[in-house]
Amino acid sequence: MKTTPLKPGSTIGIFGGGQLGRMLAQAADKLGYKAHIFDVFADTPAGRVSEARTAAPYDDLNAIREFSQSCNVITYEFENIPAAAIHEANLHAPVFPSAKALETSHDRLVEKIFLSDVANAPVVDFFKVETMENLANALDDFSGPCVLKTRRFGYDGKGQVKINSPKEIRSGFARLGGADLIAEKFAPFVREFSIIAARGQDGDIACYPLTENIHKDHRLHTSYAPADDPQNISGKAHNITNRILNALEYVGVMGVEFFEMENGELIVNEIAPRVHNSGHWTQDAGCCDQFEQHIRAVTGLPLGNTKPNHTILMTNLIGDEIKHIDDLAKQPNTFVHNYDKRDIRLGRKMGHVNVIVS
Ligand SMILES: Nc1ncnc2c1ncn2[C@@H]1O[C@H](COP(=O)(O)OP(=O)(O)O)[C@@H](O)[C@H]1O
Ligand SMILES: [Mg+2]
Incomplete structure (x- = not known):
C-alpha cells in the first residue's frame, strides 16, 4: 500500500505529557509538524515544547472530541489510556498504534494469550x-x-x-x-534485552539491533546497544518481533522485552505499544532515533535507518541523580537529556545520559 505522508505544518496529537511525549513532540518539530498534547495537567514536560495543550481528564469525551478535531493524526506515549478515549479520538482523526494494540497491552493476561496464540511468540x-x-x-x-x-x-x-x-x-x-x-x-534468565522496532503504514518493518537492559529495583537502569550476541539469538528475536507487529497490523514504534535463557531459548516478557525507555540510546547513535521513527510511521513518511554508527550506553537519571547532570555533560562522548520535570521525586525518571562507548 502506498501512503501519502502528512504535509508539514500538520498537527500530531499526543496523549500523555511526560518525557516520552516530550521527545516525540521534539521529533515532530524536527520534521516540520506541530504537536498538541493531551494530559490531565496543563504544565507538562511535553506541553512545554509543544504548539498546543489540552488539560482534561481522560474520561472527558467532549474534551477528547475537541482535541481530536484539531489533529491530523493521534498517537500516545503510555498505554493506560482508557479504550473509550481512543475510540472517541479515532472518530475524528486516525489513531496509531491502533486501539487493538493498546487494548492488547492493557491487560497482561490478554497480552500473553495474544502473544502465544496469535503471534506465535514464546511466553512463560x-x-x-x-x-x-x-x-x-x-x-x-x-x-x-x-x-x-x-x-x-x-x-x-x-x-x-x-x-x-x-x-x-x-x-x-x-x-x-x-x-x-x-x-x-519465574524465568531464570541469563539476560534481559529488548527489540525496538517500527512498522509503517505500508507494512514496512525496521528493527533496531539487540539492546541489553539492566534493571535496578525492577526499573530500567541501563541499556547497551548494539549488545553482544554470544548465543546468536538476534535473528530469532527479530523474527518474533516481526510476527508481533504484523499480527497487530501495527503502526508506530514498539518495544518488545525479552528474557534470554541459558540454552539460547527466548521468551517475550511484555510488549509496549509506544516508544520505549530502552530505545533512548538511538538518539545519539547516528541513526534515525526511535522518536523520529515513530513520527515517521504515524505520519506516513518512510521509515528511517536503524543501523547505528556507534555503540551506546544509556543510563537513566532517577530522582536526585539529575543533580549531577552538569558534571556528566562535561564528560567526553556524553550526551545529556533533561526532561525538565519541576519536582525531583524519589524514583522519578528525570533524564538520561547517552555515552558513546565506541
Ligand atoms: N516471569 C518472570 N520471571 C523472571 N523475572 C521476571 C518475570 N516477570 C517479570 N520479571 C522481572 O521484573 C521486571 C519487570 O516486569 P515486567 O513484567 O516487565 O513489568 P513492568 O511493566 O513493571 O516493566 C522484568 O523486567 C524482570 O526483570
Ligand atoms: Mg517491563
Whole structure:
C-alpha cells in the first residue's frame, strides 16, 4: 500500500505529557509538524515544547472530541489510556498504534494469550488467578517460584511480587488486592534485552539491533546497544518481533522485552505499544532515533535507518541523580537529556545520559 505522508505544518496529537511525549513532540518539530498534547495537567514536560495543550481528564469525551478535531493524526506515549478515549479520538482523526494494540497491552493476561496464540511468540507458562486456590495450583504446576502480577496498571515493577513457596501465597495474594491477577512462571534468565522496532503504514518493518537492559529495583537502569550476541539469538528475536507487529497490523514504534535463557531459548516478557525507555540510546547513535521513527510511521513518511554508527550506553537519571547532570555533560562522548520535570521525586525518571562507548 502506498501512503501519502502528512504535509508539514500538520498537527500530531499526543496523549500523555511526560518525557516520552516530550521527545516525540521534539521529533515532530524536527520534521516540520506541530504537536498538541493531551494530559490531565496543563504544565507538562511535553506541553512545554509543544504548539498546543489540552488539560482534561481522560474520561472527558467532549474534551477528547475537541482535541481530536484539531489533529491530523493521534498517537500516545503510555498505554493506560482508557479504550473509550481512543475510540472517541479515532472518530475524528486516525489513531496509531491502533486501539487493538493498546487494548492488547492493557491487560497482561490478554497480552500473553495474544502473544502465544496469535503471534506465535514464546511466553512463560502463566495462569489466570482469581483465588488463592488458583495460585496454589499455579505454583504446583510450575514446581518452582512464580511472579504474581496485577493484570492491569503495572509498570516499573509495581503491582508484582515473587512467590517462592506455598507459605507466601496468602500474603502475596493479599498484597496485590486479591483479584484480576496473573501468575507467571519465574524465568531464570541469563539476560534481559529488548527489540525496538517500527512498522509503517505500508507494512514496512525496521528493527533496531539487540539492546541489553539492566534493571535496578525492577526499573530500567541501563541499556547497551548494539549488545553482544554470544548465543546468536538476534535473528530469532527479530523474527518474533516481526510476527508481533504484523499480527497487530501495527503502526508506530514498539518495544518488545525479552528474557534470554541459558540454552539460547527466548521468551517475550511484555510488549509496549509506544516508544520505549530502552530505545533512548538511538538518539545519539547516528541513526534515525526511535522518536523520529515513530513520527515517521504515524505520519506516513518512510521509515528511517536503524543501523547505528556507534555503540551506546544509556543510563537513566532517577530522582536526585539529575543533580549531577552538569558534571556528566562535561564528560567526553556524553550526551545529556533533561526532561525538565519541576519536582525531583524519589524514583522519578528525570533524564538520561547517552555515552558513546565506541
Ligand atoms: N516471569 C518472570 N520471571 C523472571 N523475572 C521476571 C518475570 N516477570 C517479570 N520479571 C522481572 O521484573 C521486571 C519487570 O516486569 P515486567 O513484567 O516487565 O513489568 P513492568 O511493566 O513493571 O516493566 C522484568 O523486567 C524482570 O526483570
Ligand atoms: Mg517491563
